[in-house]
Amino acid sequence: MFDPWVVLANLADPLTLLLMALSACFGIIMGAIPGLSGTLGIALLMPFTFGLAPATALLMLGSVYCGSEYGGSISAILINTPGTAAALCTTFDGYPMAMAGQAQKALCTALISSVFGGLFGVSALIFLSVPLAHVSMLFGAPEQFWLCVFALTIVASLSSGNLLKGILGVLLGLLLACVGMDPVTGYPRFTFHTTELMAGIAVVPALTGLFAIPQALLLLRPAGEKGVMAPYTPAPGVFLQTLKDFFARMKVTLIGGVVGILVGIMPGAGGSIATFVAYTEARRFSQKPEKFGTGIMEGIMAPEVCNNAVVGGAQIPMLTLGIPGSAPAAVLLGALLTHGLKPGFHLFTEQGNIVFTYAFGLILANLMILLLGLGLIRIFVQALNIPQHFLVVAILALSVAGAYSINGSVTDVLSMAACGVTGYVLLRCNYGVAPMALGLILGSTMEEGFKLSLHLGAAEGNTLLFFFSRPPSLVLILLTLLSLGYAVWKEVRRHRA
Numbered sequence: 001m002f003d004p005w006v007v008l009a010n011l012a013d014p015l016t017l018l019l020m021a022l023s024a025c026f027g028i029i030m031g032a033i034p035g036l037s038g039t040l041g042i043a044l045l046m047p048f049t050f051g052l053a054p055a056t057a058l059l060m061l062g063s064v065y066c067g068s069e070y071g072g073s074i075s076a077i078l079i080n081t082p083g084t085a086a087a088l089c090t091t092f093d094g095y096p097m098a099m100a101g102q103a104q105k106a107l108c109t110a111l112i113s114s115v116f117g118g119l120f121g122v123s124a125l126i127f128l129s130v131p132l133a134h135v136s137m138l139f140g141a142p143e144q145f146w147l148c149v150f151a152l153t154i155v156a157s158l159s160s161g162n163l164l165k166g167i168l169g170v171l172l173g174l175l176l177a178c179v180g181m182d183p184v185t186g187y188p189r190f191t192f193h194t195t196e197l198m199a200g201i202a203v204v205p206a207l208t209g210l211f212a213i214p215q216a217l218l219l220l221r222p223a224g225e226k227g228v229m230a231p232y233t234p235a236p237g238v239f240l241q242t243l244k245d246f247f248a249r250m251k252v253t254l255i256g257g258v259v260g261i262l263v264g265i266m267p268g269a270g271g272s273i274a275t276f277v278a279y280t281e282a283r284r285f286s287q288k289p290e291k292f293g294t295g296i297m298e299g300i301m302a303p304e305v306c307n308n309a310v311v312g313g314a315q316i317p318m319l320t321l322g323i324p325g326s327a328p329a330a331v332l333l334g335a336l337l338t339h340g341l342k343p344g345f346h347l348f349t350e351q352g353n354i355v356f357t358y359a360f361g362l363i364l365a366n367l368m369i370l371l372l373g374l375g376l377i378r379i380f381v382q383a384l385n386i387p388q389h390f391l392v393v394a395i396l397a398l399s400v401a402g403a404y405s406i407n408g409s410v411t412d413v414l415s416m417a418a419c420g421v422t423g424y425v426l427l428r429c430n431y432g433v434a435p436m437a438l439g440l441i442l443g444s445t446m447e448e449g450f451k452l453s454l455h456l457g458a459a460e461g462n463t464l465l466f467f468f469s470r471p472p473s474l475v476l477i478l479l480t481l482l483s484l485g486y487a488v489w490k491e492v493r494r495h496r497a
Contacts, residue, residue: 109304209415
């Protein structure tokens with residue numbers, strides 16, 4: 001499947017290590033600044049990785065993902081404002097702990113928890129991906145179609161508080177995926193008689209527009225109220241004492257890690273949902289649940305271990321089935337496809353060296369984050385004071401430069417801008433952009449599976465039977481119905497409440 005010596009040589013490359021360290025720094029800063037996110041960081045950096053080897057490019061983006069999950073805890077602890085959505089639960093105990101004069105211990109707890117959670121998730125990625133890749137060999141064209149349907153129904157139901165809005169976002173993404181030539185007949189669709197759109201909408205510029213442009217425009221609004229900056233006065237010996245206290249609370253680590261992996265594997269769930277579950281379960285199993293919310297280590301450990309374990313969990317279905325488990329993983333999937341790597345069993349058999357270089361490289365990325373967090377914490381804290389107007393200009397400039405650099409095409413820049421405006425309108429109307437992004441990414445795979453199933457079913461003499469009689473298809477259909485039924489039940493309960 002892979003050559004360990006090749007993997008080791010790839011990871012020992014000085015350029016790769018340097019790029020990983022710089023990307024992890026970039027990710028931490030993107031996570032630490034409220035309003036930015038790891039998804040935005042990956043989207044901005046992705047166009048600049050196309051001249052690199054696929055393994056190096058993926059490691060850069062994966063380092064941004066890992067770093068941003070830790071970075072979100074810095075602002076959550078110091079100014080009571082989560083840098084990322086997944087760091088919201090960290091504010092419950094992190095900020096009270098910092099205001100009580102234990103800011104350094106709170107930051108050390110978040111750092112250690114993030115690294116252990118990341119290692120927990122990467123271990124699951126290494127050991128669970130291969131068995132799941134073998135399961136993917138059972139999937140034919142109809143299973144491919146139903147798997148996409150299942151993933152999109154989950155994303156639609158979990159991405160926002162309104163099921164209808166989630167479904168409309170998915171449909172809009174599927175509509176964009178139809179632009180270009182029909183994959184079977186070659187007939188042009190929605191091209192408006194322009195040759196530039198014959199190849200369809202480029203995924204990378206579209207994702208950059210969906211995630212970067214709306215965020216830049218939202219930063220132009222007046223900033224929300226932030227908490228008072230907690231005093232940060234570092235002292236020697238705090239890290240080692242925090243590490244000792246951390247190992248004395250390994251039950252919380254186990255809870256956060258397991259919840260992070262399980263929720264991360266679910267398409268579209270993401271870290272924000274997982275951290276609430278982990279925080280609730282940690283409090284449920286605690287001997288002193290009333291202490292949660294007053295500034296205790298367990299209240300920081302549970303969400304931070306969890307949201308970093310999600311990083312590995314969300315990439316398990318991404319690499320094996322082509323179904324990302326979170327918004328950052330969706331952008332990573334776009335990078336994977338752009339570098340010519342197709343998820344599934346053949347990715348592990350034909351490109352095993354790349355996959356395992358990436359997987360084991362994420363272990364290095366988490367260890368780098370530990371060193372960076374210890375050595376550069378003062379710089380990351382100062383990142384909270386970067387003026388917003390500077391961030392807006394930097395995001396827009398990087399977005400335009402990145403979209404143009406892919407193919408040297410103005411059309412890509414225009415499509416990025418159009419997707420950006422669309423994403424901004426969706427966010428202002430309380431629609432999530434993740435359903436639209438995933439609809440765009442999975443649209444071609446879903447259409448290919450559907451049309452191929454139609455032809456194969458017609459050749460066998462019964463199209464409906466071909467779609468609905470195969471055991472894997474029946475399982476996926478059942479899961480789809482359960483997903484929709486659960487979403488409808490939640491909507492009914494919400495309206496009654």
